[in-house]
Amino acid sequence: GAGVSQSPSNKVTEKGKDVELRCDPISGHTALYWYRQSLGQGLEFLIYFQGNSAPDKSGLPSDRFSAERTGGSVSTLTIQRTQQEDSAVYLCASSLWALLAGGYEQYFGPGTRLTVT
Amino acid sequence: GENVEQHPSTLSVQEGDSAVIKCTYSDSASNYFPWYKQELGKRPQLIIDIRSNVGEKKDQRIAVTLNKTAKHFSLHITETQPEDSAVYFCAARNTDKLIFGTGTRLQVFP
Numbered sequence: 001g002a003g004v005s006q007s008p009s010n011k012v013t014e015k016g017k018d019v020e021l022r023c024d025p026i027s028g029h030t031a032l033y034w035y036r037q038s039l040g041q042g043l044e045f046l047i048y049f050q051g052n053s054a055p056d057k058s059g060l061p062s063d064r065f066s067a068e069r070t071g072g073s074v075s076t077l078t079i080q081r082t083q084q085e086d087s088a089v090y091l092c093a094s095s096l097w098a099l100l101a102g103g104y105e106q107y108f109g110p111g112t113r114l115t116v117t
Numbered sequence: 118g119e120n121v122e123q124h125p126s127t128l129s130v131q132e133g134d135s136a137v138i139k140c141t142y143s144d145s146a147s148n149y150f151p152w153y154k155q156e157l158g159k160r161p162q163l164i165i166d167i168r169s170n171v172g173e174k175k176d177q178r179i180a181v182t183l184n185k186t187a188k189h190f191s192l193h194i195t196e197t198q199p200e201d202s203a204v205y206f207c208a209a210r211n212t213d214k215l216i217f218g219t220g221t222r223l224q225v226f227p
Contacts, residue, residue: 033214042219043161043206050213058118091160105151106215108160 002026004109006092012115013082021077021112025094032075033095033106034067038088046090049075082116089113119144119211123218130197131226138221140207141189149210150183150190155220156203164205165192197225 005024013019025032034046045059049069060066064083069075079086093106120143130136142150151166167174167181167190174181178197183190194201202225208215 031213035217043208043217045214045216048214056212056214105163105166108162110160 004092004094004107006090006109006112008112009110010113010115012117015084015116016081018078018080019082019114021079021090021092021114023075023077023092023094023109025073025075025092026107027073029094029096029107030072031095031104031106032069033093034075034077035091035093036061036088037091037111043091046077079114082114084116087114087116119147119209119216121207121209121216121218123207123221125221126219127222127224129224129226132197132199134197136194136197136201136223136225138192138205138207138223139189140191140209140218141187142209142216143188144209144211145185145188147209147211150181151208151210151215152181152192153206153208153217154203155206161206194223197223199225199227201225 007022030051032049035043036046037043047067048056064080067077089111091111092109095106096104123140128136148169152164153161154164155161165176165179165181167183172183178195180193204220204222206220207218
């Protein structure tokens with residue numbers, strides 16, 4: 001079946017502009033995560049959605065970052081007034097219900113490479 | 118919150134040798150510990166995971182051990198091959214999300 005997809009694959013934007021990144025999770029996966037990976041760095045947690053519950057936004061680095069998930073499926077990560085330090089690969093992942101004991105595998109999308117000039 | 122530390126940051130081994138990557142975590146409530154492999158330019162993929170009720174798990178050339186008392190877990194790769202070259206990330210599940218280590222770049226030289 002189809003895996004996690006993300007669009008666009010690459011995005012170049014000017015400093016100060018807003019960008020929207022899209023994630024399509026695997027069908028039936030109720031948990032969705034956004035991560036940021038700077039060049040040569042680890043995976044920085046940004047935000048987590050589980051079903052209809054309020055999202056866990058504890059990883060968002062500033063109020064310029066926001067995300068929504070419509071209909072429990074597609075998610076959009078929005079970065080307003082982009083800065084050069086926002087340049088990174090933004091990865092989305094989905095999994096089955098995360099609250100079950102032990103957790104489930106997170107399947108990652110291919111990422112969106114964002115470059116802010 | 119949970120904090121995961123991973124060592125070493127880089128590791129070079131000769132083909133056929135073993136490689137060991139170690140991680141420590143801070144929250145004793147964490148109960149799930151996956152390892153992801155990320156090849157250059159590709160997405161992270163799960164290679165093995167372990168739950169807190171198990172001390173060791175093996176899958177062919179890959180094994181993971183968990184010491185809950187010491188709050189550390191390790192990835193062991195035996196008989197390394199050039200295709201094992203990648204960045205490896207450990208993670209610990211805290212509440213509903215994974216906290217990742219900073220990664221280990223493994224290079225296997227033929």
